[in-house]
Amino acid sequence: MARRGMLIVLSGPSGVGKGTVRKAIFDQGGNDFQYSISMTTRKPREGEVDGEDYYFVSKEEFEKNIKEGQMLEYAQYVDNYYGTPLKYVNQTLDSGRDVFLEIEVNGARQVREKMPDGVFLFLTPPDLMELKQRIINRGTEDMETINKRMEKAVDEIKTMRDYDYAVVNDKIDNAVEAIKNIIKGEHLRVTRVYPEYQEMLGDL
């Protein structure tokens, strides 16, 4: 029987660059884990592709999935749903492959409850001032929204305590390397590998 895969969860405050880091990880290739595409009801941003960046669905379809228990996690942000379809995650883990999720902090909390042995990574801005600048530079929000987001970011950084690792997104390459290192290291955790050694000892 194949060993069950490891669940890897990348999260962090809005605007910290989770999507960019996740894309860089998968653009590099050579990874032993599968990306689990999120489902959302928000409109695609420029360049985003359905079935690649997200599954873009209607509000009705998303709520149907929730009702039927088909979501591993979901959350509402600015009137839109974001979430992870459960089926694909379980199938992949059962086949022995690792699954990589990139999700919001509320979603990560739900996943932690359901799959506590996952590896939970929190992406942080180098400092909060820079986070503010990034949100402003994106230029899609007014000042009130920005301030609301800042308060939320402080709260989110406090939620870091529920994670296993904190990775600073100072440079994308550094964050990517750190995340890959962490994943390699987690595969060597005694709690994950001891069952194999127990089998080996059984032969003596």
Added chain:
Amino acid sequence: MARRGMLIVLSGPSGVGKGTVRKAIFDQGGNDFQYSISMTTRKPREGEVDGEDYYFVSKEEFEKNIKEGQMLEYAQYVDNYYGTPLKYVNQTLDSGRDVFLEIEVNGARQVREKMPDGVFLFLTPPDLMELKQRIINRGTEDMETINKRMEKAVDEIKTMRDYDYAVVNDKIDNAVEAIKNIIKGEHLRVTRVYPEYQEMLGDL
């Protein structure tokens, strides 16, 4: 005030190659951690240098150190003492630098009790049969000693459960890389970095 350094403990069954791996790590250089040299009463093997591989001391001197509470850990193997002088470890950690110990499993257990937030790495043979071969190849023991060592090795692998990571010593380079990865990753553990973020949040 400098953040206290991290204690890294490499251990594993006798004959698994802890010393070789540790030497390779330090021969490569470029490490952000200090090696803590062990103290022993056993005779130097060919090529071993006092104050570099070990502090080679007399039984009387070693027992004086134990009596005065100067040892972080110590153990007796085949009528010889092995141990880690406490003073140097604490001074280095206090200065903010990481300390790397390469010690026997009994010693690692004592260190775990005294410094539970260290990173404990267990070096394992690719399989136990190969461990046996390594001990035979060393050619310094008779069959009875070898069998005794094998039994001990099985017990030691069971002690793996008290460690954080298990690193297979299939090839020295692989083991070295894995250990360096783990150390980098551990520096990103939320339990280790959260205090710094708390300080940052205090400025807002």
